[in-house]
Structures are given as C-alpha cells and as structure tokens.
Amino acid sequence: MWIVTIIVIVILLLIAVILFSKIKVDVWVRKKGKDDEVVFKIRMLYGLIRLHYELPMLKIENLEKGIKVEVDKSKNIGQEKEAHNETQVNKRKVDHWLNVFHQILEATESLKAWLEKTLSRLSISKLEWSTHFCAGDAAYTAVASGMVWSTKAFIVGWLSHHVQLKKSPRLFVVPTFDDHPHFTSEMSCIVQISCGYAIYAGLVLIVRVLKVKGGVKRWKSILSKA
Numbered sequence: 321m322w323i324v325t326i327i328v329i330v331i332l333l334l335i336a337v338i339l340f341s342k343i344k345v346d347v348w349v350r351k352k353g354k355d356d357e358v359v360f361k362i363r364m365l366y367g368l369i370r371l372h373y374e375l376p377m378l379k380i381e382n383l384e385k386g387i388k389v390e391v392d393k394s395k396n397i398g399q400e401k402e403a404h405n406e407t408q409v410n411k412r413k414v415d416h417w418l419n420v421f422h423q424i425l426e427a428t429e430s431l432k433a434w435l436e437k438t439l440s441r442l443s444i445s446k447l448e449w450s451t452h453f454c455a456g457d458a459a460y461t462a463v464a465s466g467m468v469w470s471t472k473a474f475i476v477g478w479l480s481h482h483v484q485l486k487k488s489p490r491l492f493v494v495p496t497f498d499d500h501p502h503f504t505s506e507m508s509c510i511v512q513i514s515c516g517y518a519i520y521a522g523l524v525l526i527v528r529v530l531k532v533k534g535g536v537k538r539w540k541s542i543l544s545k546a
Contacts, residue, residue: 442512456501
C-alpha cells in the first residue's frame with residue numbers, strides 16, 4: 321500500500337513539474353546588407369528538450385520567384401544539423417497559405433477568439449531591436465529614420481495589446497549620414513508560455529474542432545497536405 325502511495329505521489333509531482341515548466345522560444349534575427357540570418361532556439365521541460373532552427377538565407381530574387389529560404393534544423397544546440405531544406409516563398413505560395421488559413425477558420429469554432437486568448441498568455445521577457453542604416457542622401461536618411469521609428473512603435477504597440485511585455489522593449493534607430501548606402505538590423509526576443517497552459521490551449525482547440533461538422537476531416541486533409 322505504501323509503495324502504491326509513493327508511486328502515485330511521484331507521478332503527481334512529475335505531472336505538476338511538467339505543467340508548471342515553461343516553453344521558452346529565443347528568436348534572433350540579423351540583416352546586414354545581403355546577409356541574412358534567423359535563429360530559433362526552443363527549450364522545454366527545463367532544457368531537457370531543445371530544438372534549434374536556422375534560416376541562414378532569405379534571398380529576394382525577383383517579384384515572380386519571390387524569396388528563397390534555406391532552413392537548417394537540429395534537436396540540440398551544438399549538435400550537427402539534422403536536415404537542410406530549401407523552399408521558395410512567392411505569391412503563389414502566400415496565396416496557398418492564406419487559403420489554408422481560411423480553411424482552418426472554417427474548420428474550427430471561434431478560432432480568432434482562441435488565438436487572442438492564447439496570445440494573451442504569451443510573455444515577452446526580452447525584446448531588443450537595433451537598426452543602423454544610411455540611404456545615401458541626408459534628406460532621404462532623415463525621412464527613412466522617422467519611418468523606421470514609426471514601424472517599430474506600431475509593432476510594439478500591437479504586441480502590448482496582445483501579449484504580456486515583462487520588460488520595456490529596447491529600440492534603437494541609428495541613421496548614418498554618409499555617401500554609401502547600407503542597412504543593418506538586429507533583433508533579439510525571448511517568448512515564454514507555461515507548458516500547462518499550452519496543453520490546455522491544445523485541448524481547447526481540439527474541442528473547438530470537434531464542435532464543427534466535418535472539422536476533424538478538414539484538419540486531417542490540411543495536415544496531410546502540409
């Protein structure tokens with residue numbers, strides 16, 4: 321009897337530890353001239369599970385071909401990359417994604433409300449975004465500086481209404497007045513959500529799908545094509 325009690329207590333403690341743990345996503349984006357790099361580091365269960373994604377290249381070829389994207393994936397930071405994928409993001413693919421999103425909306429009851437509630441449980445503990453640039457002309461650089469500040473302020477304002485900002489974002493815009501155009505932007509962001517709420521949100525999403533007639537079938541079709 322005591323052994324069974326101890327096992328039950330241990331199981332309950334493990335479940336509590338999992339539910340109260342955090343899912344942490346560290347995003348780092350850097351753009352310098354023609355060089356681009358996007359890195360995602362995901363940590364779960366106190367670092368026992370780690371995922372690492374890299375987008376070493378975002379190359380805009382032309383309006384028809386769109387953006388060429390390379391993705392490297394590895395399970396743990398420091399390990400060799402497991403997979404290297406390359407894809408082309410163009411207007412046709414964006415239209416396809418929009419069509420998929422509309423299908424998901426139709427297959428899920430009140431998906432927008434679910435998204436808003438889930439976003440409200442996200443917390444951003446770090447947001448630093450610096451931009452250094454020169455347009456090659458003093459007047460153009462001054463105008464562009466104001467536009468960059470406005471864009472950043474708009475994005476931060478939107479975030480403040482939809483997610484929890486634990487710390488004030490650190491935003492920098494540094495215009496350089498010289499004759500050589502250049503652009504460098506770097507952003508670092510840490511997003512967190514509790515594992516317990518992530519599981520709860522997943523269960524709520526499943527219930528919302530079940531409430532729609534044919535919702536499960538549509539989701540299976542969408543996931544199989546993805």
